[in-house]
Amino acid sequence: MAELNPLRWWRSLLAAPNTSPLKTLVVALMVALVCAVVVSVTAVTLRPLQQANLAAERQARMQEMLANLPGVEDLISGAGGGSLDVVLVDLDTGEPVENMDPATFDQRAAAADPATSREIPEEADIARLKRRSNFAPVIAVRRAGELALLVLPVHGAGYESQLYGYLAIEGDLNTIAALTFYEHGETPGIGARIADPEWEQLWPGTEIADAEGNLRVEVVRGRATEPYQVAGLTGATRTSTGVSNLVRFWLGEYGFGPFLERLKSGEIKL
Amino acid sequence: MRRYYDLVLRPLIDENPITLQILGICSALAVTTSVSTALTMSVAVTVTVVLSSAAVSLIRNHIPPSIRMIVQITIVASLVIVIDQFLKAYAFEMSKQLSIYVFLIVTNCMVMGRIEAFAMRNPVGPSVLDALGNSLGYSLVLLIVGSIRELFGTGNLLGYSVFPTVADGGWFEPLSLMLLAPSAFFIIGVLIWLIRALRPAQIEEPDFALVAEHEEARS
8 A cells, every 4th residue: 555644754765675676776876966955056056166266266367477477468458558458359350340249258158069169170170179159358568559569369189188378469560479388187297387477488489370371380209499489308209299279270371360451451450 | 781882992993994894995995195185085085984874774674675775875975975066065075085985985885884784783872872883993093004104204293393304404215115006005904903812813714725726746
């Protein structure tokens, strides 16, 4: 006879042998339910804190990079009469996007959503991204009305993780001013040296393309012999290659290439 | 009373989960590059083992044998997710360094080992003490390995310079090998050797005797 009093039903269930199929089912469900509630409550209540942490990290790396560049500190503090703007760029056309707020744009979420991203053809996908967002935020630093610095967010595959960083280009659009990584999971002491100041300081002054406009910048093994080259990290060949590829990808046709072209030719002004 | 002390104290050296039971080695290799990561991992593992032992012990009489492991893993995994969320919210820098190793606490053999061997058969109180003892034993080894690796790998301890390195104008040339996983193997190996030299009772009987080749040929 089915028991209708829930309390008594519960007691009879607890008294049932552990091998009973009904009890097995009920115990499994109860454990799953309690665990699910505990996990979701923590995740939801802690989410605002976690997102604030992530945003602070991005901000800190950006500030740090900008602060290390000559002359930019004055700009940020407002003494040099300069300004700092975030512009959203349509990567396919190279045009600035007017009707969206760059502050609320989440590039990672956009890259994961088929509606706001595009697939990269396999042969062009040297940074091994598979997809990239249609839009990307760009930071323009101006000095006395002239573009002094352009900061581009870049990312791509390293040896054992995704590398996320910022690439700063000088106003001539052909000289790298800085490269910094704010998030990666490379081997400590080996690939992780990409975020060390010793390596970051090799980047300023590196030229991007030659006089014919061919993309030449790369990380090489051993010594850098040309102005387009940066010496790779010894023992971290695959991480170095990953950095090389992601820089070339984001400066190329599927990255900020079209945007930089149009800036250079003067079709658009920032 | 003595019995309860034993539950906490014996796993520190005499029944240490890493050096005697050889459990939880994987994370001991991965997170001991510095003292701070080892310390955070120790706290995370201690919280997981203690809470999951308590939870499993609480419902031990009602866990159906057919889904025993699944119930245990569900409880451990949920606790690990909760801990990871807390780390991401309150110790963001640390969570970046520990990355996936926090999730790998689920597969830490020590956690399942204590639950299966002890919490399934004992009341909540002793289970918690046993879990605490074992995680303290685990933490002890992690901290020893972490200190050695950070000191010789970078010249620092907890981020403070102890041996001034050549790069900073001192005399100490950091041993990069110490930052790689194999060095943890060597250090744990030496620890096990030391403990067994001091406590011969821990030396195990070989499962198989060595057979000399010519003897084998004759028989």
